[in-house]
Amino acid sequence: MSRLRVELPGLDLKNPIMPASGCFGFGKEYSQFYNLDQLGAIMVKATTHEPRFGNPTPRVAETTSGMLNAIGLQNPGLDRVMAEELPWLSRFDVPIIANVAGSTIEDYVTVAKEISTAENVHALELNISCPNVKEGGLAFGTVPETAYEVTKAVKDVSSVPVYVKLSPNVTDIVQMAKVVEHAGADGLTMINTLLGMRIDLKTGKPILANGAGGLSGPAIKPVAIRMIHQVSQQVNIPIIGMGGVQSAEDVIEYFLAGASAVAVGTANFVDPFACPTIIDALPALLDKLDVQHISELTGRSWKTEWNLQSSSH
Amino acid sequence: MKQLKTELVSQKEIAASIYEAVVFHKEINESFQPGQFVHVKTGFGSDPLLRRPISICHVDPNKHELTMIYRAEGKGTKVLAEMVPGVEVDLLGPLGNGFPVERTKEGETALLVGGGIGVPPLYYLSQELTKRGVNVKHVHGFQTSSVVFYEEKFKAYGPVTITTADGTYGEKGFVTNQLDMNADYLFACGPSPMLKALENYRAKKGVYLSLEQRMGCGIGACLACVCHVQGDETGFAYRKVCSDGPVFQAGEVVL
Numbered sequence: 001m002s003r004l005r006v007e008l009p010g011l012d013l014k015n016p017i018m019p020a021s022g023c024f025g026f027g028k029e030y031s032q033f034y035n036l037d038q039l040g041a042i043m044v045k046a047t048t049h050e051p052r053f054g055n056p057t058p059r060v061a062e063t064t065s066g067m068l069n070a071i072g073l074q075n076p077g078l079d080r081v082m083a084e085e086l087p088w089l090s091r092f093d094v095p096i097i098a099n100v101a102g103s104t105i106e107d108y109v110t111v112a113k114e115i116s117t118a119e120n121v122h123a124l125e126l127n128i129s130c131p132n133v134k135e136g137g138l139a140f141g142t143v144p145e146t147a148y149e150v151t152k153a154v155k156d157v158s159s160v161p162v163y164v165k166l167s168p169n170v171t172d173i174v175q176m177a178k179v180v181e182h183a184g185a186d187g188l189t190m191i192n193t194l195l196g197m198r199i200d201l202k203t204g205k206p207i208l209a210n211g212a213g214g215l216s217g218p219a220i221k222p223v224a225i226r227m228i229h230q231v232s233q234q235v236n237i238p239i240i241g242m243g244g245v246q247s248a249e250d251v252i253e254y255f256l257a258g259a260s261a262v263a264v265g266t267a268n269f270v271d272p273f274a275c276p277t278i279i280d281a282l283p284a285l286l287d288k289l290d291v292q293h294i295s296e297l298t299g300r301s302w303k304t305e306w307n308l309q310s311s312s313h
Numbered sequence: 314m315k316q317l318k319t320e321l322v323s324q325k326e327i328a329a330s331i332y333e334a335v336v337f338h339k340e341i342n343e344s345f346q347p348g349q350f351v352h353v354k355t356g357f358g359s360d361p362l363l364r365r366p367i368s369i370c371h372v373d374p375n376k377h378e379l380t381m382i383y384r385a386e387g388k389g390t391k392v393l394a395e396m397v398p399g400v401e402v403d404l405l406g407p408l409g410n411g412f413p414v415e416r417t418k419e420g421e422t423a424l425l426v427g428g429g430i431g432v433p434p435l436y437y438l439s440q441e442l443t444k445r446g447v448n449v450k451h452v453h454g455f456q457t458s459s460v461v462f463y464e465e466k467f468k469a470y471g472p473v474t475i476t477t478a479d480g481t482y483g484e485k486g487f488v489t490n491q492l493d494m495n496a497d498y499l500f501a502c503g504p505s506p507m508l509k510a511l512e513n514y515r516a517k518k519g520v521y522l523s524l525e526q527r528m529g530c531g532i533g534a535c536l537a538c539v540c541h542v543q544g545d546e547t548g549f550a551y552r553k554v555c556s557d558g559p560v561f562q563a564g565e566v567v568l
Contacts, residue, residue, distance in 0.1 A: 025534040029556070051549040053541070058527045060537040062388070065359045069529070074361060074536045076552075077534075218359045246359065268529040270354070270362060272316065272405065 003293045004282055005041070006261055008238050009186035010123040010161035011095055013040035013261060015249065016294060017279050020242045020265035021046055021099035021125060021165075022071065025198035026085040027092070032270045033230045036092040043084065043189075045264055046101040047125050049110050051077035055132060056209040061198045066217030066244070067266060068196050070132040070210035072100050078111050095122035097163065101130060108140075113157040125155060125161050126151060126185075127191035129167030131214045140193070141167040161186035163240060166231075168223055169195050177231040188231065189240040189263065191224045214236050217266040218244040225257045232258025232299050246274065248281035252289065255297035294304045314532065315340060319402045322378060324394070331430070332394050333370070333382050336402050341377045342473035345369055346503075348411025348523055348560040351381065352531035354403040355389040364405065365389045366528050368502070371431035371440070382403035398436070408531055409559050412438050412500050412521055419446030421518070426438035426488050426511060427453045428503025432524060436463060438500055439470040444523070447498075449560040450474075452491045454507065457483035466474035497566070505568055512563045527552040533557075541567040 014243035019030070026044050027036055036042065054074030061068045074203025075081065081098075089096055098115045102108040103131060112136035114127040128150060136214055142147045155162050164180040166173060168191040174259060177188055198207045206212070224243030232239055241259030246267045251252070254262045267274035282294065319336035327333045342548060371380035385394035398404065411434075413496050417423065427437045434451050442496040449471035455461045458481035467473045474491045475483030488503075489510045492564055499516040501508060504525035514520050529535035533556030542550040543564055552558060552566050 023535065025536075029530070029532045029534040033316070036526065051547075053549050053551060054536065054539070057538065057540070058529055059531045059539075060362050060535070061361075062361060065362055065420070067363055067529070069535070071536050074539065076549075217362055269535055270359075271531075272532065292455065 007297055008240075008260055011041060011097070012084060013039040013095070015282070016261035016278050018043055018097070018240075018261065018263050019275055020263035020267055021127070023265040023268045026081070027089050030268065034276050036094055038276050039094050040261065041097050041122070042089065043097045043099055043125055044089070045049045046073050046099040046130065047074055047075050047078055047081045047099050047111055047115060047310045048073055049078050049082070049107045051075065058207055058209055061207040061213065063196065063215060063217075064219060066215050066219030068198060068208060068213035068215055068258060070208045070213035072132045072210065073130055082118060083115060086120060090120045094152055096120045097125050099125045099127050099165070100154065103128040105153050108154050109157050110152050112154040113164070113170045116157075116159040121139045121160060123186070124154065124158055124162045125189050126154055126162055126164045129165050131167070131169065131193060131195050131212065134209060138167055138169060141176070142170050143188070144175060148179045148183045151185050155184040158297055163187040163189050165192055166190040168227060173227045174230055174234045177235050179274070181235045185237060187238045187240065187244065188235065190238050191220070191230065191243050191298060194220055194223065195275055209311055216244070218246060220244050221250065221313065225253060228254065228257040228259055229301060233302055245278070248278050248285045251278060251282065251286060252297060255294060256299075256301040258299040258302065260295065260298050314405065314408060316405050317341070319379070321398050321400050323398055324396060327382070328392075328438035328462040329551055330385050330416070331382060331387055331460060331462050333380060334376050334393070334402075335380050336375070336404070337378050337405045339368065339377050341372060341374070341379045343372070343374045343533070345407040346411035347378065347414060347441050348434055349407040349409050350431050350559060351379070351404040352408055352528070353381075353393065355393040361387070361389040362391060363529065365393070366531055367406075368434035368523075370436050371438060371531040379424055383428070384430045386533045397483060405531060410509050410557065412560050413519070414438070414441050414445070414521070415443055417442060417447045417498060420448070420449045422450070422495070422499040422518070423498040423500060424493055425449055426499060426501040426507075427451070428488060429455055431503030431507075431523065431525065432463065433500075434502050435500065436467065437468060441557045447484065450493060450496070452476070452488045454478070454488035454503070455482070480534070501522055509568045512568060514563070520564055521560050523560045524554050524558050524568070528555050530532070544568055556564070
């Protein structure tokens with residue numbers, strides 16, 4: 001068995017690296033640079049029931065070692081994603097994780113029910129943490145009761161395992177994780193972006209037309225590492241970690257914190273080859289760390305020696 | 314579209330905070346078209362993080378060199394301005410769709426209108442149009458005399474009218490006061506108020522405008538630089554400035 005192969009609910013990953021939702025479109029643009037077969041999986045752009053244009057521009061603003069975005073879930077809507085985007089991706093031998101968004105529970109249910117039947121969709125990522133939409137999104141991911149309700153409703157209709165994408169914009173991330181686990185989530189993906197803002201000195205106004213946006217990039221990695229370290233000790237479902245991953249070393253850090261796979265987001269914008277470069281660098285790094293299989297590293301930062309012995313092999 | 318690890322050949326300040334940088338890579342060739350751009354990594358670490366879209370000012374396919382002109386104003390372009398010859402400059406390109414040079418014919422006339430840092434791509438355009446026997450005229454607008462650049466270089470291809478907003482150089486006022494109304498084509502690049510003013514110019518064969526927008530990925534994936542489509546009643550239609558543009562025919566997108 002390959003040292004990078006990872007099995008998670010619904011997902012048999014040839015390696016644990018995947019582009020994060022919203023940072024890779026539906027794959028077409030990046031397929032001009034490399035063969036997408038190399039990826040462990042692809043988390044495609046959030047899909048809503050109806051098409052969405054998203055927010056006015058400017059939609060992005062750079063920050064120190066990071067960026068703010070307020071795209072606003074722009075996507076062509078469920079029908080076109082089913083008819084065009086997912087069939088196009090089926091030419092690649094790579095499992096798709098479909099990111100599902102909505103402004104009401106009914107929206108989430110409608111999208112989840114249908115999109116989970118697509119042949120190449122092996123799991124859903126329930127987006128209850130987008131900070132850039134007025135209704136739904138973050139509102140579902142910051143209130144435990146609604147997070148529970150939407151997770152349960154989606155689990156009831158989905159044909160594939162459901163991973164819930166957690167927002168860092170909460171006081172108690174462990175509570176949110178436990179609530180969605182209790183609602184039946186098969187896994188967690190974390191973290192979504194942190195709410196932030198930049199103000200233009202010339203105009204005196206926020207740079208983003210939306211005012212606030214979601215902060216991503218290397219600047220947020222320590223926040224994600226801390227949250228995964230906390231959550232992974234308190235839940236029994238796997239975590240796909242994300243937030244500022246740029247290198248194979250970053251991936252190892254996420255595994256040590258408690259992740260079982262890792263998504264790469266903003267780095268794709270900086271370097272279109274970010275994912276394959278990281279995948280290629282992992283085996284040599286495992287050698288250096290004297291680790292046979294990457295999964296041995298999951299949670300090693302907090303596991304006791306006894307735990308380590310019993311969990312390896 | 315490729316990722317090219319180019320070598321910086323030369324860099325100099327040609328007007329106040331306006332820099333001209335020349336880079337070399339063996340894959341820089343005639344496939345780079347006027348109006349396209351390159352997405353440049355400025356600096357080496359994660360700060361500044363994102364690439365900067367910079368228009369192509371000139372390509373020498375024999376020497377495999379590309380010239381770009383930019384204003385060192387923000388963090389990224391200031392870092393770029395500090396780079397010295399010999400260092401590696403990582404760029405993606407050529408990106409986007411440029412001006413439709415191939416539509417023009419020998420003997421036709423083209424009016425090239427540039428505003429500020431929108432002037433550089435018109436230099437490469439002027440060269441390519443002239444090669445096809447198109448008669449070009451230039452009208453370039455700047456804020457003030459200290460930021461005027463490339464006047465003599467453009468004159469090698471056709472007449473140049475310079476305007477400055479404060480009247481410190483050339484004609485006082487804006488480019489829109491200096492337009493020749495008989496051109497077959499109008500090609501423009503500059504700030505959006507200028508493009509809006511040019512949108513209704515009546516060129517016999519076409520008006521093409523190059524848009525500026527804040528970008529993320531530069532290749533069409535992140536949807537940072539979208540604009541609405543004129544006449545679209547659904548409100549969902551869009552064009553990406555980076556990969557559908559940056560050059561659009563007047564009337565295609567909402568400016």
